Amino acid sequence: MNDSDVSKQILQMVRFIHQEAEEKAGEISVSAEEEFNIEKLQLVEAEKKKIRLEYERKEKQVDVRKKIEYSMQLNASRIKVLQAQDDLVNQMKEDAMKELLNISSNHHEYRKLLEGLVVQCLLRLKEPAVLLRCRKEDHHNVERVLDSAKSEYASKAEVHEPEILVDHSVYLPPSPSHHDDDKHGLFCHGGVVLASRDGKIVFENTVDARLEVVFRKKLPEIRKLLVAA
Numbered sequence: 001m002n003d004s005d006v007s008k009q010i011l012q013m014v015r016f017i018h019q020e021a022e023e024k025a026g027e028i029s030v031s032a033e034e035e036f037n038i039e040k041l042q043l044v045e046a047e048k049k050k051i052r053l054e055y056e057r058k059e060k061q062v063d064v065r066k067k068i069e070y071s072m073q074l075n076a077s078r079i080k081v082l083q084a085q086d087d088l089v090n091q092m093k094e095d096a097m098k099e100l101l102n103i104s105s106n107h108h109e110y111r112k113l114l115e116g117l118v119v120q121c122l123l124r125l126k127e128p129a130v131l132l133r134c135r136k137e138d139h140h141n142v143e144r145v146l147d148s149a150k151s152e153y154a155s156k157a158e159v160h161e162p163e164i165l166v167d168h169s170v171y172l173p174p175s176p177s178h179h180d181d182d183k184h185g186l187f188c189h190g191g192v193v194l195a196s197r198d199g200k201i202v203f204e205n206t207v208d209a210r211l212e213v214v215f216r217k218k219l220p221e222i223r224k225l226l227v228a229a
Contacts, residue, residue, distance in 0.1 A: 121194035
């Protein structure tokens with residue numbers, strides 16, 4: 001093989017090596033581009049996920065704040081409604097108490113009321129002897145109805161007439177005045193308090209106590225009517 005043939009073979013080998021190198025470089029470039037695109041896509045998706053999670057977190061915080069604010073507003077509204085209802089009920093109660101100022105002005109009707117209250121006490125206590133307290137201003141009316149009250153009780157309970165001792169040393173508070181501005185003072189619109197002779201059992205049957213019972217029993221119905229209105 002002469003020098004010319006050798007040179008040709010060398011050139012062919014050089015061209016082949018160059019071609020192989022170029023092809024390999026192309027493959028490396030394509031592979032690097034693919035890896036770069038994949039890594040870039042992964043980074044972009046990771047950032048998107050991070051942003052999405054942060055947005056969801058803030059959205060939940062906004063929803064929680066809205067629910068808390070709504071709950072607070074709802075509670076405040078309920079409190080206002082309940083306060084308005086209480087104010088109206090208290091006003092009704094005050095109006096009723098003002099009307100009670102005249103309850104003892106009709107002596108005949110008031111004596112009938114006292115008699116009924118005494119009988120109720122006796123039926124509740126069922127004691128052979130009791131102590132009775134009333135307002136000082138009612139003392140005369142109470143004495144006048146005791147006999148009929150004892151007789152009615154004995155008939156209803158089918159027992160002997162009880163002994164009723166009227167307390168002349170301690171009286172119930174007096175009736176409030178129409179112009180009495182002290183609403184915290186002790187007062188009584190009428191009625192009686194009976195107790196067993198040993199003082200262990202006491203039954204308060206004053207007009208004020210009866211009014212309280214009525215309002216306690218009727219308060220749910222009153223509230224329903226106020227809500228419906």
